[in-house]
Amino acid sequence: MTDFLARRDSWSTANCSIAGALDVVGNRTTLLLLREASFGTRRFDDFARRVGVSEPVAAARLKQLVADGLLDRRPYREPGQRTRDEYVLTAKGRDLLPVLAALREWGDTYAVEEPSVRLAHHDCGAAVHVALRCAAGHDVPADQVDLLPGPGLLPS
Amino acid sequence: MTDFLARRDSWSTANCSIAGALDVVGNRTTLLLLREASFGTRRFDDFARRVGVSEPVAAARLKQLVADGLLDRRPYREPGQRTRDEYVLTAKGRDLLPVLAALREWGDTYAVEEPSVRLAHHDCGAAVHVALRCAAGHDVPADQVDLLPGPGLLPS
DNA sequence: TAGCTGGCTTTTGTTTTCCTAAGTCAGCCG
DNA sequence: CGGCTGACTTAGGAAAACAAAAGCCAGCTA
Numbered sequence: 001m002t003d004f005l006a007r008r009d010s011w012s013t014a015n016c017s018i019a020g021a022l023d024v025v026g027n028r029t030t031l032l033l034l035r036e037a038s039f040g041t042r043r044f045d046d047f048a049r050r051v052g053v054s055e056p057v058a059a060a061r062l063k064q065l066v067a068d069g070l071l072d073r074r075p076y077r078e079p080g081q082r083t084r085d086e087y088v089l090t091a092k093g094r095d096l097l098p099v100l101a102a103l104r105e106w107g108d109t110y111a112v113e114e115p116s117v118r119l120a121h122h123d124c125g126a127a128v129h130v131a132l133r134c135a136a137g138h139d140v141p142a143d144q145v146d147l148l149p150g151p152g153l154l155p156s
Numbered sequence: 157m158t159d160f161l162a163r164r165d166s167w168s169t170a171n172c173s174i175a176g177a178l179d180v181v182g183n184r185t186t187l188l189l190l191r192e193a194s195f196g197t198r199r200f201d202d203f204a205r206r207v208g209v210s211e212p213v214a215a216a217r218l219k220q221l222v223a224d225g226l227l228d229r230r231p232y233r234e235p236g237q238r239t240r241d242e243y244v245l246t247a248k249g250r251d252l253l254p255v256l257a258a259l260r261e262w263g264d265t266y267a268v269e270e271p272s273v274r275l276a277h278h279d280c281g282a283a284v285h286v287a288l289r290c291a292a293g294h295d296v297p298a299d300q301v302d303l304l305p306g307p308g309l310l311p312s
Numbered sequence: 313t314a315g316c317t318g319g320c321t322t323t324t325g326t327t328t329t330c331c332t333a334a335g336t337c338a339g340c341c342g
Numbered sequence: 343c344g345g346c347t348g349a350c351t352t353a354g355g356a357a358a359a360c361a362a363a364a365g366c367c368a369g370c371t372a
């Protein structure tokens with residue numbers, strides 16, 4: 001029961017949630033586009049320029065993100081302007097913000113000297129960081145996390 | 157001060173922590189190798205087989221992970237066996253676990269029907285999930301996160 | 313109605329990533 | 343000392359991702 005880890009050949013790749021998530025957001029450009037979307041970027045060429053990617057790549061990735069339901073593409077019109085399309089995060093896309101926050105936190109520590117953005121709690125102004133918590137409300141240090149078989153493994 | 161987001165062309169790509177983190181772990185194979193390392197996998201061919209990648213790719217990625225300081229490669233010897241090399245997470249690599257946990261949580265919700273692994277708090281057994289918290293100890297919902305300029309932007 | 317601009321798409325060619333298959337090397341085992 | 347196994351490396355080639363440049367189309371603006 002507890003040593004299901006020992007024979008994880010059978011399930012390590014099969015229907016793994018991490019692999020499934022990476023099938024959607026497993027490349028650099030996609031995550032940077034989502035970073036921009038979380039900053040409020042909406043227009044096509046802003047995405048391409050700020051992510052630092054060519055237009056064909058931006059078009060392909062944005063299209064894929066819309067197809068995957070992370071971004072919503074919808075027309076809008078500023079007064080006196082023609083109709084344009086904008087891309088905004090869906091709930092499914094917003095739920096990836098913890099991933100971006102965790103990457104940012106790691107990058108702040110190990111990849112850059114001076115972070116250009118910091119996250120603050122709107123109510124109290126204190127710095128926001130990513131934490132592991134259990135359903136009972138405890139803070140969970142990384143070494144107190146147990147790996148247990150999930151419902152996808154019970155039939156075996 | 158608050159509309160620094162409006163002219164983020166200047167800093168969106170430059171020394172962004174997320175981009176820096178993705179330079180290290182920005183591809184699928186690397187993150188899956190770290191997932192395996194977090195499961196306790198140590199041997200070369202176990203990594204390759206469980207991640208589902210060919211040996212040359214596993215060798216290249218593991219070598220890069222060692223060079224980046226996320227994995228430590230060290231010899232070990234089981235009794236009656238020859239010396240082998242094993243790969244184990246460093247502190248720098250362990251600090252990526254929140255990223256993996258966040259990806260897993262998103263994948264549990266959106267990418268698979270039945271997760272094969274669940275995380276539990278060792279002390280109380282309750283499910284572990286990723287949360288945003290501020291330094292003052294509050295839970296921070298995603299819509300209460302403010303983006304503020306960090307130290308890397310002050311000189312401008 | 314003739315530009316002009318935003319928002320893409322198409323084309324072309326290069327670079328990166330990956331797989332398969334084969335080869336290497338060290339050392340225990342008979 | 344000759345084979346076998348684990349842990350890789352090398353070679354060759356296919357597939358994917360990417361950039362640069364050009365083209366297309368809709369609809370304001372003049």
